[in-house]
Amino acid sequence: MALPARWAKKLEASDPADEIMEIQMGPSHPASHGTIKFNLKLDGERIMDCDVEIGYLHRAFEKMTEQGTWTQAIPYTDRLNYASPCINNVAFALAVEKLIGIEVPDRCKYVRMIMSEISRITDHLTCLGMASGEVGAQTVMFYMLEARELLYDLVEAATGARLTVSWCRVGGITRDLPDDFGDRIKFAFHNLEAVMDDCDKLLTRNRVFIDRMSGIGILPRDKAISYGLTGPLLRATGVAYDVRKADPYLLYDRVDFDVPTGDRGDNYDRFNVRFQEIYQSQRIIEQAMRQIPDGPVNIDDYRYILPPKEQVYNSIEGLMNHFKIIMEGIKVPAGEIYSAVEGANGELGFYIVSDGSGRPYRVRVRPPCFFGMAALNQMLIGHMIPDIITTFGMINMIGGECDR
Numbered sequence: 001m002a003l004p005a006r007w008a009k010k011l012e013a014s015d016p017a018d019e020i021m022e023i024q025m026g027p028s029h030p031a032s033h034g035t036i037k038f039n040l041k042l043d044g045e046r047i048m049d050c051d052v053e054i055g056y057l058h059r060a061f062e063k064m065t066e067q068g069t070w071t072q073a074i075p076y077t078d079r080l081n082y083a084s085p086c087i088n089n090v091a092f093a094l095a096v097e098k099l100i101g102i103e104v105p106d107r108c109k110y111v112r113m114i115m116s117e118i119s120r121i122t123d124h125l126t127c128l129g130m131a132s133g134e135v136g137a138q139t140v141m142f143y144m145l146e147a148r149e150l151l152y153d154l155v156e157a158a159t160g161a162r163l164t165v166s167w168c169r170v171g172g173i174t175r176d177l178p179d180d181f182g183d184r185i186k187f188a189f190h191n192l193e194a195v196m197d198d199c200d201k202l203l204t205r206n207r208v209f210i211d212r213m214s215g216i217g218i219l220p221r222d223k224a225i226s227y228g229l230t231g232p233l234l235r236a237t238g239v240a241y242d243v244r245k246a247d248p249y250l251l252y253d254r255v256d257f258d259v260p261t262g263d264r265g266d267n268y269d270r271f272n273v274r275f276q277e278i279y280q281s282q283r284i285i286e287q288a289m290r291q292i293p294d295g296p297v298n299i300d301d302y303r304y305i306l307p308p309k310e311q312v313y314n315s316i317e318g319l320m321n322h323f324k325i326i327m328e329g330i331k332v333p334a335g336e337i338y339s340a341v342e343g344a345n346g347e348l349g350f351y352i353v354s355d356g357s358g359r360p361y362r363v364r365v366r367p368p369c370f371f372g373m374a375a376l377n378q379m380l381i382g383h384m385i386p387d388i389i390t391t392f393g394m395i396n397m398i399g400g401e402c403d404r
Contacts, residue, residue, distance in 0.1 A: 125145070216267045227378075
């Protein structure tokens with residue numbers, strides 16, 4: 001059988017006398033995060049072309065979510081971006097609630113917002129810590145991972161898990177915040193600020209770090225827009241697009257925060273945008289904790305939310321409602337909807353289609369770092385092999401999102 005033209009061209013043997021060398025980097029490479037391959041064309045160590053292959057992780061997220069009930073899809077969203085799972089949970093729940101036409105109580109909105117921003121901080125700390133370690137700043141990496149543990153303690157206190165939390169529900173959340181959550185946040189932020197100050201002193205004016213990051217991976221503003229980039233990759237070019245500002249959801253219109261931007265669109269700007277967003281997330285969380293009202297965290301409609309256990313155990317109505325939601329799934333009206341939130345890497349959107357049954361008919365996700373990987377070729381051409389590491393690190397590729 002003849003190979004498709006694209007693959008036949010890839011498998012052509014290169015001319016030994018040609019100055020351009022073709023070499024494969026990854027997928028089993030410590031800096032390619034295990035699931036990415038770079039097909040490089042090199043002139044010496046200078047990159048002439050880079051064909052990025054992302055297809056080494058196959059989990060079929062979108063089709064898996066169509067096999068279970070609407071609620072059973074939530075654990076799959078955790079695995080999309082495991083560095084910020086609460087944001088993924090909230091994004092999916094908001095999309096389903098938008099299609100149903102229900103609105104959760106204000107306390108639930110505040111809790112979702114607080115946990116989303118905590119997840120944003122843990123995601124940025126993971127990205128910046130790993131990127132620092134990859135250019136030799138091991139101390140900064142350990143500092144940021146130490147700070148991330150402080151935030152994971154908050155996630156565990158609120159959800160009962162640290163990484164794959166499966167915490168949101170259509171119509172609410174699994175549990176309210178613990179009574180001492182405000183004190184826990186103050187302790188975590190006090191230590192986080194000390195760590196961030198240390199990292200700032202170690203990195204921001206470090207000559208080696210600046211030389212490795214500044215002027216590398218530049219992507220002009222118009223190209224960033226044409227590739228559909230969002231999040232820190234787009235804001236690093238100077239475009240202050242943030243879903244939380246452009247199309248406020250939850251209660252982001254009640255809190256004050258800034259949208260950090262860069263001006264050159266290089267790796268140094270991307271690093272600084274994420275670094276500054278950590279402080280902005282802190283501002284949002286502190287304001288939300290001051291504003292959060294008392295009240296329920298779930299809607300009072302047992303067609304969509306599980307009834308309390310005392311009703312399940314002591315009334316036939318509660319038992320039937322529980323049984324129908326678990327076995328048949330909640331009934332979402334027939335229709336289609338697109339709903340987006342600001343993920344740690346950019347616009348995270350869900351397009352869902354319902355046929356009126358207890359299972360999603362179609363689920364499609366708009367993963368932000370998928371678009372970043374599409375633009376990676378443009379960021380790398382003309383640079384050197386070591387620049388692949390820093391540029392790829394600043395895209396913050398998460399394999400679970402890129403799985404198509």
